[in-house]
Each structure stands twice: as structure tokens, then as C-alpha cells.
Amino acid sequence: MTMLLDVRGLRAFYGSTQALFGIDLTVAAGGITTIIGANGAGKTTTLRAICGTIRTMGEVFLSGVQIDRRATEDRIRQGIGHVPDGRGTFTDLTVEENLRLGAWIRRDAAGIARDLDRVFGYFPRLRERRGQMAGTLSGGEQQMLAISRALMSGPRLLLLDEPSFGLAPLVVAEIFEIMRRINEVEGIALLLVEQNAALALELADTAVLIESGRVVLSGSAALLRNDDSVRRAYLGN
Helix, strand or coil: CCEEEEEEEEEEEECCEEEEEEEEEEEECCCEEEEECCCCCCHHHHHHHHHCCCEEEEEEEECCEECCCCCHHHHHHHCEEEECCCCCCCCCCEHHHHHHHHCCCCCCHHHHHHHHHHHHHHCHHHHHCCCCEHHHCCHHHHHHHHHHHHHCCCCCEEEEECCCCCCCHHHHHHHHHHHHHHHHHHCCEEEEECCCHHHHHHHCCEEEEEECCEEEEEEEHHHHHCCHHHHHHHHCC
16 A cells, blocks of 8 residues: 555644644545544644644655655645635635635646636536635535635645535535535545544544654554444444
8 A cells, every 4th residue: 555645743833832743644545544532632634734724743755755754735735635624715705716815826827727617617606606706605615615726726635624614404414415526536545534423434534543742652543433432432322
């Protein structure tokens, strides 16, 4: 199995406060890894640390290339796309303008046009609303836009932070099915942070359980689904 992302001994800080204490995790090329844990465990911080938007120590490799000393924009150029918590939609721009901002690192106009059609194929509602102000979209449509915007950078690895947050169950099911298709059809690897542990473990191949900024359990998603302590604490059974 070829590793796309390899994180070793990752520590992260908000000012003088340390939030991560030596996180190790991997994501296989074309695979899906989920990070689960309670609120405040360090899940969002892990994604931010991989993207380089907070101060870190430790090593991060993408396809064997060390990127932990590179600026965030360089990590995006290397193939990391980030769908942040809260979606990060530019509400005073149209849907299409948001999507074109996602392709800001690119200069291939024909490729950008093809990828616009590609994301509209995954999310037809965005095509219907391409000229609509993003701030007027529903919560589910804004999440679709956030995912699509990240795809426009041409990532090999997509980091997704709580994509189900605040959404109705039917919308969540639709978005997760599309994420599965993106993974299967495009071969884009996913690193998923998700409070709905049952849903995340159903989608993922491998899983990491974080508590207080430390990895306490990792392995196949099936292993964590069947672990009694995980079931009691995070799956409600």
C-alpha cells in the first residue's frame, strides 16, 4: 500500500498553549482515513496543522516529500485541499466566483473550465445556482460549495472538517455518497474529521481516535467500529 500522507510526531500550538502532543497518522493513496474523538480532542487542530495554518513541530510528508516547513499555499500546490469547519464560504461572492477562487493556484484555463463542469456534475444544484450569491444558499448547498471549491485546486488529498455539521440527515447522506464517489472515481484520498463517528467509520478504510491531543487508538475502521470502548463512547451502543 502506497502512503500518500505520513504524519510523524506532530505537535501544534495556539500561542503558548500546546494542543497536539505527537500525532502519528497515515493516509493511503486513494484511501479514506477518519479522525474521531470528542469535542476539543484536537481533530480540527490536526487538519490545520497538516495545512500549516498554525504553529507546529514534527514531520509531514506528502508522497515522500517533506512539507512541514512549507507555507500553506505551497502545500496546496503539492496537492492538499482543505474543506474547513464552518465551510469558509465567501458569502458576498457568487457560487462560480467561489469556485474560481478555489483554482487560484492554477493557470490552465481549459482545465479549470473542465473542472467546473466536473464539480457541477457531482453537485447539479450548484450549476443551477452558479450566478447566485453564496450567502443565500442553504447550509447543505454551502457545504457542497466548500467541497467543490477545494476540488478546484486539483488535490490528491482532501481534508474535510465536520462536513455533516448542522445538516439534515438526508443532505448528509447525499454529501457522504458524493464523497465516496469522488474517492472511487477520482482516486482522491480523504482525511475526514467527523463528530458522527458511526457515519465516518462506515465511509472510511482506516481510523484514528484522538483524545486530548494524542492518538489513543488506530487501525482499520472495522476494528474501531467493533471496539467495545469506542462503541460505548462514540457509537452509542
